[in-house]
Amino acid sequence: MSRSALKPPLVSILINNYNYENFLPTAIDSALNQTYSNVEVVVVDDGSTDRSRQLINQYGDRIISVFKKNGGQASALNAGFAASKGEIICLLDADDIFLPEKASQVVAIFQSDSDIDWVFTESAPVETSDILPNKLEDLFASIRSQSSVENLGKINFSKSILKGKLPDFTPSTSNLCFSHKLLGTLFPLPEIKGLSGVAISDLYIKILAVGLGTGYVSKENLGIYRFHNNYYKNLDLSKKRRMFGEINTTTGYWISKNFPEFRAISQKILGKGFATYLSSTYTTQQVADADCQAMLDDYLSSSSIFDRLKTTLIIFYYRIRLKFKNFV
Template sequence: MEKEYVDEGRSLPLVSVIIMNYNYAEFLPVAIESCLRQTYPKVETIVVNDGSTDGSAQVIESYGDRIIPLLKPNGGQASALNAGFAASSGDIICLLDADDLFLPERLAHVVELFRSASDVDWVFTESAPIETEDIGLEKLDSLFETIRAMPVSEQIEKIDFRQQLRQGKIPGFTPSTSNLCFSRRIAEKLFPLPAIKGLSGMAITDLYIKTPAVGLSVGYRTTRNLGVYRFHNNYYKNLNVDKKRRMFGEIYTTTGYWIKQNFPELSKISQKLLAKGYATYRSSSHASDYCADADCDQMLQTYLAQSNWLKRLEIYLMIAYYRFRLRFKSFV
């Protein structure tokens, strides 16, 4: 059983949880309830409905003033995150996909890590992968107890990866969206995100958020499972390899391009992401599919035009290298 949060007399930071939802009405109640049942007392739950065509709006309406509802036309993941952040007031910002959920003690642990050092600007956690049939409102308590009993060796590490990332090294410790928390201080540098939708609706994803955050600031990573990642047949799982490459290529190319535009001090990592993304994009038979706001060919040409001849040569060589590697891989 989780313990109630006990404060030590210090003022408590407000935590804003931004739930992003698109056509997940069947999962949304569990995600919302997992936020409302937190042991930490100062939480605002913002639910962004990104133009869903199912019953999501009715689910959100049923919670009344217990949440902050945002209903908007479909604009993709970045657009939904921008709307959620604009509506937030929290000192700490946590992200949650509508098909995932938090353990009741998650935010209490996250807050303690933020409060442990004044220079901490991000906290990354982990989530237990659970089949969707084992998740339901009536099963939450037993599910949480099962996850707490899992034999996971918790490691908490304070990480300063700024120098390595600026040298072009991709961090291997950055988890998925629902495990990401940021201070408002760093979030105000990251938001608003480029509202690029692309063919999949996810041309700008958590890759764009967590990469600059790690390159600009210090944070904590804990291996403790403080959430649940739901296994189900989502959009990505139903794509064939060729379409996955198209989607991956679009995400990485767009991310690399926009990191260069907004964070020029991170040019080496932006170059690597763009080259890897463009190589993957060109390896897909769907590379000819045109999307106005995520035109990979145009982004590459603009990036090259902003670079000197030596950088252009490096980029071409990196693209050739990644394309060669893709010949021997089933995906990326």
């Protein structure tokens, strides 16, 4: 039986927030104001120190609120997933926005094929100064008029992942939607915080989802990616490399630990990540949970002689490349 013959599935929109009081209400409102009616909005506050929690409380039982100590993005996503009941899970960063038709469009794609496990869409990049609460409808209309409706269609990339090929169609967090069943095989995520709080991030989820399931990619802009002075934008090159190095080393390491069948892709991600980590001169004693050297050592200890040599060569290759680059 196709999904279209079943009752409308519940969609959980999972918002993770940390100190985004200026943007959070707009994100929550966009999730609540979907044209698709069978939606629950789960908002996880990851130990914010601003007024985020007071703002969340104002929504009462219109949303599912989860308040927790600061533990990083993976920790927040784990808490949100545990609180969600939807058959379809859509991720939304607290500084981004969904168009009103986002859930409806995503549900239609899921219902078109019972084999679909994930749906990736796109978001229009917009400066914060151009996002005016009383003119959102005008902004939405402008985005719709310029959005591409070209669809790349159904994708099964699992064989390529097994061979170590990275997908080039995986967008940012707020464009990711998954079946609850698929995420149930990935969660709980390893709760590694690292320098930025996102050592385990959407990269881990995207790679594994694409490797484990079949999905659909759409080029239609169904959201807004907000340009603003966020954490990453304000980092110098050395800190950016440290952050990138932690994310990729940690992602590669934990993919190899939890899904050893994807060793080829985990080796490539870890090798590139560790090379970038080595290229950073930034040091801190506050990210012991993202100890890249310890992860590499453990990874190599469980590798064959051939795999150790290959990993070392990958690290060497990216180290050389990074010497001639002024960016990550």
